[in-house]
Amino acid sequence: MDESGTGGRLMREGRLLAGRYRLDALLGRGGMGEVWRASDLRLNRTVAIKVLPSHGAPAQAIARFRREAEIAAGLQHPSIATVFDIDTDDDTLFLVMELLNGTDLAAVAAQHPQGLPLTRALPILTQIADALAEAHKNDVVHRDIKPPNVMLLDGDRTKILDFGIARYAEQTTDLTGSAMIGTPAFMAPEQFDRNTPVDHRTDLYALGGVAYQLLTGHRPFTADTVPELLHAV
Structure with missing residues (x-):
């Protein structure tokens, strides 16, 4: 309402x-x-x-x-x-x-259509990987790592957002109006099958997709329709 x-x-x-x-x-x-x-x-x-x-x-x-x-x-x-x-x-x-003043990585990538220099992208990706390692050590899987869910603050400091929300969204259609949770271009194949267990490797796959976009300026997979995109993945 x-x-x-x-x-x-x-x-x-x-x-x-x-x-x-x-x-x-x-x-x-x-x-x-x-x-x-x-x-x-x-x-x-x-x-x-x-x-x-x-x-x-x-x-x-x-x-x-x-x-x-x-x-x-x-x-x-x-x-x-x-x-x-x-x-x-x-x-x-x-x-x-906490209230964050920064820009998400999707906007950063859009500003660099040819990709970020390796010397800038590598420290950003290292911070994300280190944060995910801490979460996985505590048995927490994000499930929706993608550029809009990572904020970039002053000094290229990163902040990952929305831990736990993707799993909650999967339990109800109220949040998305769809059974698919996440952005297909960054989703690991096992996320397309509700019967396949999801673990820390899902986040690592998504991190690879984020790395691809930051370094090349393009998403890892593109297609005209969602079924074609899922097939590409």
Whole structure:
């Protein structure tokens, strides 16, 4: 349901979540919800809030997401976005994260259609790989590593976003309206088959796709239709 009456937004400006977080400005929206700049009124700080619709989502999916979010929040790494809190407000599940000022790697790649110089791309990719190693050591698999999910901050410091959200999205169509979670050009083949287990190798495959785009300026696979793209992969 559109609470704001404009553009199908999930939330409206000024909404207070859990009696603590005031939504100040919509930063972006996509298949997996909305991102807002918000004020933490208890700690008097500015944060980012990812709003995920939970209406109609199976209780098991919400419980699993809470567990995975708690694990992700425990990941201590400079290249993983910090999760401060997770809570619900009516039918709204939301994550409270550090507010990042930067540009995602998709925009960076678009600015360099011939690819980034190796001397710049290699440190960026090394940071991502190191962060994934930390997550995998704690049995956390991202499942949706792609350029839009990696922020580049000043000094080419990286931050991986959205740990745990892809698995939650797979449990409900409320987030995407589709059974396919992720961007096919960066998805490992096993992700196209719901019956095939997904593990840390899925993230490594996706990292290879990110590396390809950063170094060449092009996605690893392109096609005119989704079936053709899946066949190429």
